[in-house]
Amino acid sequence: MAATTVRDMLYFYSNARAAYERFIENGSKPELARNAVALLLWLDQGRQHVMRHLPGLTKDAVGHLAHEANAVLDRLHQDSLLLPPTPLISALCQNGGGIDPGSFAFNQDLIVRGVAEILDGVGTLIFDDRLYHLYRRHQTGLLGRYPELEAPYISLPVTVPEDCRSMFITFSKGQSVERDEIFDYFRHKWGDCIVRVLLEKTTGGRTTPMYGRIIFRSEAFVSLVLNGEDRAAIFIRDREIWLRKYIPRPHNG
Known part of the structure; x- marks a missing residue:
């Protein structure tokens, strides 16, 4: 049996790429569009088949779909366990399925890890503008056999440097939390997603740190925390971080 090539994968996920481009055309930031498509692909793994409806949606419907997907993603790092309304996602899902509210409340780690695996895996192809440019030139006959497209697809995620999967954290004066509390916060919500937490070494009589750094296991977790924003807030013991x-x-x- 012939090995699956990069070109095969680009063809297989062409609907996902089209959805990404439509989200961008509708005004979504690239990071928001990537995360939204990854969430919909995660749903499709459960045989929901949302992606097959995308080509027939109007511009307004595409905008609503992106909004619903990103509302779900925004809740994933917040304290709320309530699923935001997702009428369009539910309508597009096979048999009126969608994201189960009970599953969302108690299995957010499964959703996050599933979406992160897509972002770190096939997402590296789906959201690669240069690769899709080559693929489309090949499809139209403007480009012959191209080694990069004919290369076997390797599904193992690429490990990126720690700096690329790190987040800088800041505390208000006297409002810091312990390193283990940050670990526990994300472990409870997202499972084993953190490599380590570093906090400022205090000097000059000050006993509490003002900043620190979280190193995640993959770059996708950073993207899911921010979800298109420059910064995001979490609360631990009612202390804003x-x-x-x-x-x-x-x-x-």
């Missing part, structure tokens, strides 16, 4: 993408300091020299 702000998270943003970690940007390492440039080295002089």
